[in-house]
Amino acid sequence: MEHQPPHRRGERPLAQGAILGTPPHTPPRDTIVASATPPGRGGVGVLRVSGPLTPHIATALLGAVPEPRRARLARFTDDLDQPIDLGLALYFPAPHSFTGEDVLELQGHGGPIVQEALLARILQLGARRARPGEFSERAYLNDKLDLAQAEAIADLIDAGSQAAARAALRSMQGAFSELVHGVTDALTALRVYVEAAIDFPEEEIDFLSTGELAARLALVRTRLEEVERSAKQGRLLTQGIHVVIAGRPNAGKSTLLNRLAGYDAAIVTPVAGTTRDVLRERIDLDGMPLHLIDTAGLRTDTTDVIEQEGMRRARAEMQRADRVLFVIDGVADPTAQAYVAERGTLPAGIPVTLVFNKVDLATSHVAPPDLPDSLWLSAATGQGVQALRAHLKTSMGYQEEGAGALSARARHLDALGRVRRDFDRAVGLLDARQGELVAEELRQAQMALGEITGEFSSDDLLGAIFGSFCIGK
Numbered sequence: 001m002e003h004q005p006p007h008r009r010g011e012r013p014l015a016q017g018a019i020l021g022t023p024p025h026t027p028p029r030d031t032i033v034a035s036a037t038p039p040g041r042g043g044v045g046v047l048r049v050s051g052p053l054t055p056h057i058a059t060a061l062l063g064a065v066p067e068p069r070r071a072r073l074a075r076f077t078d079d080l081d082q083p084i085d086l087g088l089a090l091y092f093p094a095p096h097s098f099t100g101e102d103v104l105e106l107q108g109h110g111g112p113i114v115q116e117a118l119l120a121r122i123l124q125l126g127a128r129r130a131r132p133g134e135f136s137e138r139a140y141l142n143d144k145l146d147l148a149q150a151e152a153i154a155d156l157i158d159a160g161s162q163a164a165a166r167a168a169l170r171s172m173q174g175a176f177s178e179l180v181h182g183v184t185d186a187l188t189a190l191r192v193y194v195e196a197a198i199d200f201p202e203e204e205i206d207f208l209s210t211g212e213l214a215a216r217l218a219l220v221r222t223r224l225e226e227v228e229r230s231a232k233q234g235r236l237l238t239q240g241i242h243v244v245i246a247g248r249p250n251a252g253k254s255t256l257l258n259r260l261a262g263y264d265a266a267i268v269t270p271v272a273g274t275t276r277d278v279l280r281e282r283i284d285l286d287g288m289p290l291h292l293i294d295t296a297g298l299r300t301d302t303t304d305v306i307e308q309e310g311m312r313r314a315r316a317e318m319q320r321a322d323r324v325l326f327v328i329d330g331v332a333d334p335t336a337q338a339y340v341a342e343r344g345t346l347p348a349g350i351p352v353t354l355v356f357n358k359v360d361l362a363t364s365h366v367a368p369p370d371l372p373d374s375l376w377l378s379a380a381t382g383q384g385v386q387a388l389r390a391h392l393k394t395s396m397g398y399q400e401e402g403a404g405a406l407s408a409r410a411r412h413l414d415a416l417g418r419v420r421r422d423f424d425r426a427v428g429l430l431d432a433r434q435g436e437l438v439a440e441e442l443r444q445a446q447m448a449l450g451e452i453t454g455e456f457s458s459d460d461l462l463g464a465i466f467g468s469f470c471i472g473k
């Protein structure tokens, strides 16, 4: 399987060389092996070997290096030439392989004993066990794919819906990277323009005051906004949102979780203070993953240490939420006094939806003034729950999959946010006629953009990204 990036990093001399410097990473020289199929029993088990020792391993194991890219039925033998298994061998010589190195794929029988014996033999021949994501990391280091594409592979494997899978496939094939590179190229052109002006100081002032530069900046900004929109949508599709269900004890939080999850995930009782632990459920909202988190009811009049710890955890979850559903018992508290009392203790900046529950018991309802978005429903009967689902989708800006939805991650949005801030500062400095500083801000913006596709990346970042992949990927 090969993935062609829209641009190879090595082929971007302006981005890489004179203006930006070269990346610090060098491809590794040792040989790795791992099972590419999940552990356990199955019809076929695939082991993958990558690195310079691959031809040597193939010769020792199969008697000869197989013809490139042609399946060969072979005996996999041990050091005494006794067969370990019989299967298909596929050889992909560098650089035409997934990792860009010499790769051998062995499709044997999918039993744990036979797979482990084969793996032990390959270790004996000089390979070492691969770390999680190490094949993808090598593909990245060898310019076979960029960082956003490598992440899209993991997102494809983890996709929780058809829509997310299709979006990940598009990003894996480079569609998201291409958008980012479009902005990078426009920024590079801008920087060349600005830096040329700085080299001719007598003309700098004139140059900065012409409308030309302002017009170019505006154009880049429009493209940047396009990428941000696309990434935001992609992030919703790929990673979804985290919604915390909070409120007073007995408001019906766990009942609501169960209703949305479609089964009895949480214990529900008429006893106030039933839920103590944090409970997580992942559901699919027309393609968007929704991570629902049920929490202990908030109240001040308890001395129960377990409940107090539950509340502490509830508040910690709210800090990390994309949205809080604050559930009110609509019968006992029709004016949402529980929310009014708690408002000051909720994390600032995290949007809240008020859910007035138990409408099946209430005779009428009106929205009390000065409150956030409000919905009335019955978690017990399901009445109004569809409207809550729709509200969650629209309030997050999620649209049903358009023709070209892409997968993206919070990491990308974070980088794009920094690009935007640097860029806006550059525009401000232009107004102040500060050519050198404009150039510097644009350089920073370009660096932040480069983090998305991995033209700029620290070892820590790579470790965090690839470390979350599965072994053998």
Ligand SMILES: Nc1nc2c(ncn2[C@@H]2O[C@H](COP(=O)(O)OP(=O)(O)OP(=O)(O)O)[C@@H](O)[C@H]2O)c(=O)[nH]1
Pocket: 248, 249, 250, 251, 252, 253, 254, 255, 256, 267, 268, 269, 270, 271, 272, 273, 274, 275, 276, 295, 296, 297, 298, 357, 358, 359, 360, 361, 377, 378, 379, 380, 381
């Ligand atoms: N009539 C009616 N009863 C409900 C509704 N939702 C929940 N209840 C009842 O309210 C009681 C409390 O429900 P829970 O879901 O356990 O409430 P909770 O907010 O999770 O409570 P704690 O875990 O104690 O914080 C139970 O007896 C539920 O059956 C509803 O929509 N209508």
Ligand SMILES: [Mg+2]
Pocket: 253, 254, 255, 266, 267, 274, 275, 295
């Ligand atoms: Mg509960």
